[in-house]
Amino acid sequence: MSIDIETARKVAHLARIRVDESDLPALAGELSNILTFMEQLNEVDVEGVEPMTSVTPMRLKRRVDKVTDGDQAEAVLKNAPDAREGFFAVPKVVE
Amino acid sequence: MSVNTLTIEAARDALKKGEITAVELTESCIAAMDAGDALNAFVHKTPEIAMEQARAADARLAQGDAPSLCGIPMGIKDLFCTKGVASQAASNILAGFRPEYESTVTAKLFGAGAVMIGKLNMDEFAMGSSNETSCYGAAVNPWKVDDRKLTAGGSSGGSAAAVAGDLCIAATGTDTGGSIRQPAAFTGIVGIKPTYGRVSRWGTIAFASSLDQAGPMTKSVRDAAIFLEAISGHDEKDSTSADLPVPDFEAALTGDIRGKKIGIPREYRMDGMSAEIEALWNKGTEMLRDAGAEVVDISLPHTKYALPAYYVIAPAEASSNLARYDGVRYGLRAPLEAGDGIVDMYEKTRALGFGKEVQRRVMVGTYVLSAGFYDAYYNRARKVRALIKRDFENVFAQGIDAILTPATPSPAFGLGEMASADPVEMYLNDVFTVTVNLAGLPGVSVPVGLDANGLPLGLQLIGRPWEEGDLLNHAYVLERAAGFVAKPSKWW
Numbered sequence: 001m002s003i004d005i006e007t008a009r010k011v012a013h014l015a016r017i018r019v020d021e022s023d024l025p026a027l028a029g030e031l032s033n034i035l036t037f038m039e040q041l042n043e044v045d046v047e048g049v050e051p052m053t054s055v056t057p058m059r060l061k062r063r064v065d066k067v068t069d070g071d072q073a074e075a076v077l078k079n080a081p082d083a084r085e086g087f088f089a090v091p092k093v094v095e
Numbered sequence: 096m097s098v099n100t101l102t103i104e105a106a107r108d109a110l111k112k113g114e115i116t117a118v119e120l121t122e123s124c125i126a127a128m129d130a131g132d133a134l135n136a137f138v139h140k141t142p143e144i145a146m147e148q149a150r151a152a153d154a155r156l157a158q159g160d161a162p163s164l165c166g167i168p169m170g171i172k173d174l175f176c177t178k179g180v181a182s183q184a185a186s187n188i189l190a191g192f193r194p195e196y197e198s199t200v201t202a203k204l205f206g207a208g209a210v211m212i213g214k215l216n217m218d219e220f221a222m223g224s225s226n227e228t229s230c231y232g233a234a235v236n237p238w239k240v241d242d243r244k245l246t247a248g249g250s251s252g253g254s255a256a257a258v259a260g261d262l263c264i265a266a267t268g269t270d271t272g273g274s275i276r277q278p279a280a281f282t283g284i285v286g287i288k289p290t291y292g293r294v295s296r297w298g299t300i301a302f303a304s305s306l307d308q309a310g311p312m313t314k315s316v317r318d319a320a321i322f323l324e325a326i327s328g329h330d331e332k333d334s335t336s337a338d339l340p341v342p343d344f345e346a347a348l349t350g351d352i353r354g355k356k357i358g359i360p361r362e363y364r365m366d367g368m369s370a371e372i373e374a375l376w377n378k379g380t381e382m383l384r385d386a387g388a389e390v391v392d393i394s395l396p397h398t399k400y401a402l403p404a405y406y407v408i409a410p411a412e413a414s415s416n417l418a419r420y421d422g423v424r425y426g427l428r429a430p431l432e433a434g435d436g437i438v439d440m441y442e443k444t445r446a447l448g449f450g451k452e453v454q455r456r457v458m459v460g461t462y463v464l465s466a467g468f469y470d471a472y473y474n475r476a477r478k479v480r481a482l483i484k485r486d487f488e489n490v491f492a493q494g495i496d497a498i499l500t501p502a503t504p505s506p507a508f509g510l511g512e513m514a515s516a517d518p519v520e521m522y523l524n525d526v527f528t529v530t531v532n533l534a535g536l537p538g539v540s541v542p543v544g545l546d547a548n549g550l551p552l553g554l555q556l557i558g559r560p561w562e563e564g565d566l567l568n569h570a571y572v573l574e575r576a577a578g579f580v581a582k583p584s585k586w587w
Contacts, residue, residue: 003462015414015461016421017454018442027458030518034459037519038403041475044482051477052484055291055305055535056560060334075195081428088423093437 003031099127100261103167103318110156110166117152117166120264121145121210124168128212128262133587136247136257138173138231139181139214148210155208164325165208170215170257170266175201175309176298177211184300185229186219188448189426198298199330200267200309207325212263216253219450220417221274221302224524225513226252228452236282236507237583240548245507248278254312255282259583265322268312271302272405273528275310276540280502280553283542283581285574286312287319287567290560291535292337294323295330303412304335306405306532316541316571320344323563339561347564348571353387355569358495362398363527365504371546372501379499379543379554382576383569393495395486400479401530406522407463407476408533413453414460420448455518484534491559497569500527502540502553527555537563539570543577551581 003011008028012019019027054060077083082090098120101109109115125142145168152166176182176194183189201211216234218226225246226234234252236245237260247256251268255278258266268275270288279286287310294309301307311322324345329338359380364373384390422428422444429443449457463472490498504526513521531538537560540553554573558566 007462011458011462011465013442014465015454015458016418016438016441016445017449017457018439018446027455030455031459031462033517033519034406034455035462035472037522038407038463038472038476040403041400041407041472041479044397044400044475044479046475046478046482049478049481051474052481053477055335055484056337058292058337061331061338063331072195076424078195079192079425081422081426090423091431091435091437091440 003028003035097123097127099123099264101264102314103164103265103321104315106167106264107163111161117149117156117210118146120166121149121168121212124212124263131260131262131587134235134237134256134260134262135232136216136234136253136260136262137170137213138185138216138253141180141211141213144180145210145212148205152208152210162207163321164204166210167208167264168210168212169204170213170254170263171201171211172251172254172267172269173214173217174221174269174300175267176300177201177214181214182300183426184220185217185231186448186450186453187230187427188420188445192425194298196298199295199332200299200326203326204267215257215266218250218252219453220300220413221250221269221271222413222452222456223249224273224277224521225249225510227510228450230450233510235510237587238282238507238550239583239586240550244510245550246281246510248281248507250274251278251312255279255284258282258284258312258314260587265311265313265318267309269299269307269309270532271306271409272532273525275312276528276538276555277503277524279312279540280542281507281551283551283579284312284314285316285319285539285541285570286310287323287539287563288531288537289323289327289563290537292335293327293537293561293563295333295336297330297332301416303409304416305412306409316567316574317345317348319539320348320567337561342564344564344567347568349568350572350575352383352569352572355388355496356494357383357388357390358393358490358498359390360393360395360398360498360500362395363500365526369505372504372552375544375552376499376501376554379573382573383499386572386576391495393490393498395490395530397479397482397486398530401483401533402522402526404476404479404483405525405529405533407472408480410456410460411464411473412460414457414464417453417457420445452518480533483530487534487536496559497566498557500555500557502527502555506546506548506550506552531557536560537566539566541570541573541577542579543573544579545581
């Protein structure tokens with residue numbers, strides 16, 4: 001599978017990573033190489049095999065649906081690049 | 096002899112007998128750490144915390160209430176969140192991040208009396224096999240040939256360099272595709288990746304959640320047993336951590352493997368395998384046979400497909416896990432221009448904060464999860480993963496107790512040597528280790544010999560799920576038979 005420049009641009013946008021126009025051809029080439037490597041998987045007969053979801057066959061534990069923690073606004077905001085008046089601040093989201 | 100060269104076992108005994116104090120031991124390690132800057136192993140030093148913990152350890156020792164790691168100075172991989180101490184997964188995107196909480200692994204270590212002298216270098220977000228993707232620059236292997244600087248391996252390269260160079264007594268590592276075992280092999284130390292679910296992942300910065308496990312990197316197998324026991328166990332904050340009793344791993348080291356069955360997988364004898372690695376593998380096989388084990392030729396037919404499956408699954412999980420780095424809640428936010436909207440903020444922040452390899456893997460993961468390709472890549476890889484796991488289940492069902500393989504395809508290579516290589520070439524470093532993560536099994540790397548240039552080489556033992564004790568006992572036998580005592584000559 002070969003990735004063209006248009007696909008590379010789309011993937012970069014989906015991943016929310018800004019890639020300069022001039023870097024797109026190299027990126028497309030690298031992604032193509034990696035995908036070619038992955039295509040060995042097409043040699044395997046996977047008919048009737050369930051995709052693996054859990055590494056160990058144990059049932060995940062459940063806990064009671066109740067609040068166990070809270071009132072930590074200060075700690076939660078402590079590492080934010082921009083926090084104001086108890087909120088995370090971001091650029092305008094809606095036009 | 097300076098006390099920073101001690102093993103956990105020897106330091107523990109000396110501390111209990113009162114021959115040294117935790118403060119003396121910690122001062123010795125801090126001095127070695129400061130003298131070891133050329134190894135670029137420690138990237139955030141915490142001597143004040145260390146001295147405070149050492150004094151507390153001495154108080155507990157004096158009261159006769161010393162837990163298993165009381166007063167043992169350690170290095171902590173930068174992937175573990177440590178309260179109030181920089182924890183940035185060797186990434187610029189987490190620049191300035193100081194967690195408000197403690198990871199379960201470090202909390203357990205501190206509960207067991209361990210002393211943290213600093214945070215250790217690694218590949219960015221644990222993505223790499225040479226420590227060269229780190230935002231701090233590469234860690235350097237204490238082992239050297241001529242004047243060439245060699246990789247300490249990756250991703251836990253700082254941990255490996257620090258332990259091999261005696262900058263600390265032991266270190267934490269994490270292993271998603273070989274990141275404990277490969278650097279351990281490159282530096283002549285012991286590293287174990289436990290069964291998936293043995294150690295809580297809570298507070299460990301996530302790379303690929305279905306593959307990640309933390310584990311010890313130590314100077315001996317016994318140290319690995321003591322250390323592993325301290326960090327194991329169920330944690331209600333990680334629903335994938337197993338609610339199983341934690342055995343006494345040290346007590347499992349009987350040195351007796353008579354009658355055990357050791358599998359030698361024929362698919363690991365790769366085309367073009369170096370003669371030295373093959374000879375080492377044969378030597379290790381003979382050691383286990385001489386110890387009374389039965390050696391059995393086995394087949395793990397889907398081995399060849401482990402790497403491509405891994406390089407679909409790990410990036411897919413990473414692309415999802417790393418979505419949280421968006422410039423809002425922690426770490427870096429790129430400078431914005433007037434009129435930039437929120438998507439500009441995301442895209443610029445992630446382009447500035449993530450290094451090239453991380454960007455590449457996030458994009459590969461995004462692609463294989465995207466509409467139209469999900470079945471062709473991601474689901475197919477998960478099916479192949481099920482077959483790889485089944486291969487192991489089949490050989491264990493035949494009565495195999497442990498599997499012996501090489502740990503790495505080569506000894507440590509030179510820093511910068513792979514710079515122009517295709518990313519896939521670097522991925523081949525994981526060829527012997529990655530199957531173990533996909534199947535969720537425990538695997539341990541043990542130093543067994545030196546190559547013609549005097550560089551360490553390791554072998555890997557793979558065990559049954561939850562049988563780390565038995566696995567470590569096999570490793571203990573191998574360690575004793577190999578008698579690996581070589582140390583790098585100090586140049587730093």
